[in-house]
Amino acid sequence: MAGPSSGGPLAAGKPPGKANASVLVFHRVDGDQHAVTRAGIEAIEAIGTQGPETFTVTATDEVTAFTDKNLAKYNAVVFLSPGSDRLNTIQEQSFQRYIEAGGGFLGIHDAARAEPESDWFTGLIGSRPAGTSGGAQEAVVEVGDRLNPATRDLPLEWSRRDVWTNWETNPSGSVHTVARVRERTYEPGSTANGWDHPISWCRDYEGGRSFYTGMGGTAAGFAEENFRAHLRGALLWTTRQARADCQASIIANYEATRLTQPNQPNQLDQIGEPHGIDIADDGKVYYIGRGGRWSGAPVDVDWDSPEIGKGPGTVHMWDPETEQVTAVGTLDVFGNKGGGDELVKVEEGLLGIALDPDFAANGHVYLHYTPHSGVDRDAHMAERRVSRFTIDQATQKLDTSSEQVLLSWPVQVHSCCHAGGDMEWDSQGNLYIATGDTNSSRFSDGYSGNNPEPNFGGVSFADARRTAGNTNNLNGKILRIHPEPDGTYTIPEGNLFTGDEGNGDQARPEIYVMGVRNPSRIEIDEQDRLYAGWVGPDAGQPSTTWGPAKYDTFAVITSAGNQGWPYCMGNKQPYRDRNLPDPSQPLDWYDCDNLKNTSPNNDGLTDIPPARANNIWYSPQGGGPDYPRNADGVPSYDIDEAQYRLPWLKGGGQAAMTGPVYRYDASSGSDVKWPEYWDGKWFVGDFYDQDQPRHAVVMDPANAGDGGLPVHAESLDDIIPVGNGGIRNLMDWKFGPDGALYVLDYGRGFFNADSASALWRVTYKGGPATPLPENLIAKGSR
Structure with a gap:
C-alpha cells in the first residue's frame, strides 16, 4: 500500500504542485442522466477558474482512471452520476488507498448509489438512498453550518428545486451535517426521514476528506449561483485549499x-x-x-x-x-x-x-x-x-x-x-x-x-x-x-x-x-x-x-x-x-x-x-x-x-x-x-x-x-x-x-x-x- 507524501495524496506518482490543484470528475455518458452530467461537468469546470483558489478539471467515464499512479495526479475525485457497480476490486482498492493517503472525495446526488455492494464506499458516503421525492420539487434547505466553506455564503433558508433523496439510515451524528432539507416544504414520499433530513454533510474519513451532497439531481440546478458556491466550497476543502471543521457535530467527539x-x-x-x-x-x-x-x-x-x-x-x-x-x-x-x-x-x-x-x-x-x-x-x-x-x-x-x-x-x-x-x-x-x-x-x-x-x-x-x-x-x-x-x-x-x-x-x-x-x-x-x-x-x-x-x-x-x-x-x-x-x-x-x-x-x-x-x-x-x-x-x-x-x-x-x-x-x-x-x-x-x-x-x-x-x-x-x-x-x-x-x-x-x-x-x-x-x-x- 502506498503511503502518504507531504505534497499530495499519494507517493505513487508525482503529486500536484502547490499552485496546481486538480480534480478528477468521474461520470457516465449514457442513460437518462446525460444532461445532468453535462451540466455538472460544466459547472465544476467553471467554478474551478474562480479565484483566488483555482483547480483544473479532468472529466472521465473510464474506470481505468482508478490506478494508484493516475489518482496521484488529483487532489480530489468527484463522483458525478457515476453509475452503479462500476469499479472492480483492484480499482476500488486503489481508490481506498488514495483516500487513506490524504485524498479528497466529493459525491454529488446519485453518487450515493455507486458501488452498492461496497461497505467501504457506504462509509465514505455516509448513508445509502431509500428512495426519492419522486421528481424535482421546490423545497427549503436549512443551512446549519455557517462556517464551512461549502455553506457559509448561502442563505439561512435556501429555496431550490431538486430531486430530494431519502436515506436508509440517518447519518447525522456519524457525519457532520452542514445542511438539511425541510420536509414540510415538499412531498418527501413514503420513505421520508422526518424533520432531521440531512442533505449535505462531510467527514474526515480514513485519512482523507469526504463531502457529500444529495443535491444535484437536475441539470438546471447546476446553473444556480448558490449551488455552484456550495460545490466550490466543498471542492476547496476536499482539494486542501481551505479548512473546515467536519468533526464538530459527530457524537463520538463529545464526552x-x-x-x-x-x-x-x-x-x-x-x-x-x-x-x-x-x-x-x-x-x-x-x-x-x-x-x-x-x-x-x-x-x-x-x-x-x-x-x-x-x-x-x-x-x-x-x-x-x-x-x-x-x-x-x-x-x-x-x-x-x-x-x-x-x-x-x-x-x-x-x-x-x-x-x-x-x-x-x-x-x-x-x-x-x-x-x-x-x-x-x-x-x-x-x-x-x-x-x-x-x-x-x-x-x-x-x-x-x-x-x-x-x-x-x-x-x-x-x-x-x-x-x-x-x-x-x-x-x-x-x-x-x-x-x-x-x-x-x-x-x-x-x-x-x-x-x-x-x-x-x-x-x-x-x-x-x-x-x-x-x-x-x-x-x-x-x-x-x-x-x-x-x-x-x-x-x-x-x-x-x-x-x-x-x-x-x-x-x-x-x-x-x-x-x-x-x-x-x-x-x-x-x-x-x-x-x-x-x-x-x-x-x-x-x-x-x-x-x-x-x-x-x-x-x-x-x-x-x-x-x-x-x-x-x-x-x-x-x-x-x-x-x-x-x-x-x-x-x-x-x-x-x-x-x-x-x-x-x-x-x-x-x-x-x-x-x-x-x-x-x-x-x-x-x-x-x-x-x-x-x-x-x-x-x-x-x-x-x-x-x-x-x-x-x-x-x-x-x-x-x-x-x-x-x-x-x-x-x-x-x-x-x-x-x-x-x-x-x-x-x-x-x-x-x-x-x-x-x-x-x-x-x-x-x-x-x-x-x-x-x-x-x-x-x-x-x-x-x-x-x-x-x-x-x-x-x-x-x-x-x-x-x-x-x-x-x-x-x-x-x-x-x-x-x-x-x-x-x-x-x-x-x-x-x-x-x-x-x-x-x-x-x-x-
Whole structure:
C-alpha cells in the first residue's frame, strides 16, 4: 500500500504542485442522466477558474482512471452520476488507498448509489438512498453550518428545486451535517426521514476528506449561483485549499462526565435539590439547591407548626483545579413541603444565583429566595427577595450576616406553583430576575389560569391576571434592575413602565417583561439579548371553547414588552376570558393586540401592553401548533386542522429550560472547549428527556426579536446523553470559561435530592479543523 507524501495524496506518482490543484470528475455518458452530467461537468469546470483558489478539471467515464499512479495526479475525485457497480476490486482498492493517503472525495446526488455492494464506499458516503421525492420539487434547505466553506455564503433558508433523496439510515451524528432539507416544504414520499433530513454533510474519513451532497439531481440546478458556491466550497476543502471543521457535530467527539458523587446518607454534602448554576471566571461552578432534602427525609406540611416548609437552600461549589466539592453555605428557606396535592406542595425556596460581575474581587453573590422567617402562617403568604451576600474567597464560605436585601415582594404560598427564579447580568451591569406567576394550575381546567374565584384570606391563587397579567405585581415577570454598591438599586432606561402610569401606583418600574408563566431559566448573550423559556399550563389538547393546549415556550427578547400569559400564547393565540359571578362560563376571546385586564383581582392598569409572538412553542401533539383563523383572528383550535410549524418538537410531560447561546473563544487554549461550529447557536431544552426538546437552534437575527421561527435545529440528545444513565432531568446548563458545557441533572424524584442528582460536564475531543495549516496546498487559503 502506498503511503502518504507531504505534497499530495499519494507517493505513487508525482503529486500536484502547490499552485496546481486538480480534480478528477468521474461520470457516465449514457442513460437518462446525460444532461445532468453535462451540466455538472460544466459547472465544476467553471467554478474551478474562480479565484483566488483555482483547480483544473479532468472529466472521465473510464474506470481505468482508478490506478494508484493516475489518482496521484488529483487532489480530489468527484463522483458525478457515476453509475452503479462500476469499479472492480483492484480499482476500488486503489481508490481506498488514495483516500487513506490524504485524498479528497466529493459525491454529488446519485453518487450515493455507486458501488452498492461496497461497505467501504457506504462509509465514505455516509448513508445509502431509500428512495426519492419522486421528481424535482421546490423545497427549503436549512443551512446549519455557517462556517464551512461549502455553506457559509448561502442563505439561512435556501429555496431550490431538486430531486430530494431519502436515506436508509440517518447519518447525522456519524457525519457532520452542514445542511438539511425541510420536509414540510415538499412531498418527501413514503420513505421520508422526518424533520432531521440531512442533505449535505462531510467527514474526515480514513485519512482523507469526504463531502457529500444529495443535491444535484437536475441539470438546471447546476446553473444556480448558490449551488455552484456550495460545490466550490466543498471542492476547496476536499482539494486542501481551505479548512473546515467536519468533526464538530459527530457524537463520538463529545464526552459527558459526572462531576459530583452521590451525597452521603442523610446529608447534602455534594449537592442539594438541584436548581441553578453560575460559573466564575476562574471556572469554579457554583450551584444551588432549592430546599428539599434527601429522599425519604421528613417534611412538615402542618400550617400550625412553626417549622412548616422549612428546608435547606444550599450553595455548593465544584473546583476544576481540585475536582472537589465544597459546601459553601445554607439558607433557611420556605420550600420543603414535599410533593402531593397542589394545595400541599410548593416550589418556593432558593431559586436563583448570580455571581457579581466583579466576583473575583468582591466575592458578592446575589441569591433569589424565599426566607422561612418571612412566612405568614395565618395568611399563607411569604416574602420573596433578592439579596446580596459575600462569599469568603479564601474559605469558600457564605457569610449569611453580610446580607443586603435589594428587592422583596409578597407571594402567596397557599397553593403551588410557578416560582421561576433564574437571574442573569447584561453587559451594562443590569440584573434580570425571572419570577413565576405563583398561580395554581388546577382551577381553569389546564387552560388560561384566569379563574378569579378561588382565594385564601382574600388573596386569589388561581388568577394569573392578578400576577403575570398585572402591571402592578412583580410575579410572572422578568424584572430588570441595576444594583448599586450600597446594596440598593436603580431602574435602567427602557423598562416596560416608568412607575408614573395610571394613578402613579399602578405599574412597577422594575418590570422589563410581563406575561410569563414560570420562567425557570433565562440567559443573556454577549449582545444583551434576553433568552427566556417558561412552562405552560396543563391542558393536554386544544379546546374550541377555551383555547390552546399547554404550550411550553421559548422567546428571544430584545426590548421590553408583554409575552402574553394568561391571555395569549404561542404566536398570539388567544384564550377565552372568564370572570365572576360564574367563571365556568366562557366570555369573549382575548384580543392579543388590545388587551385589557378586567380581573377583580387586578390592582394595576386595565389597558395593558399587547401580547407579542413567541419564537418557539410546543404541545403534546407537536411543535409550533397553528390553526386556521376566522375573520377576528381567532384560531379554530380544531386538533384535526392543526399544522405543526416546528416538527422537531413534541411535548407531553414538559417543562421548558432555555439554555445558553454558545460563544466560541478563539483565544482560549482550552482542550475541551466546544468548536466554533456552535458559535451563535441557541440551546433549548426540556426538563424531561423523552420526546421533549434538547436542541441547538439557529435564529435569523433579522426577525428573532419579533417572534421569528428558528430556521434550523439539530438534536443534542446523544451529545448531552439522555436516559437513566445520563442527564435525564435537565435543570440548568451553562458554558464555562473553558468552553465546556456544565449541566445540572435534577435527579429521578421530586422535591428532594437523590443519587442521580448531579453536576455534569460535556467536553469536546474532536480536534482542530482539517486540513492542518501545514497541509494546505494554497497559501493564503481560508
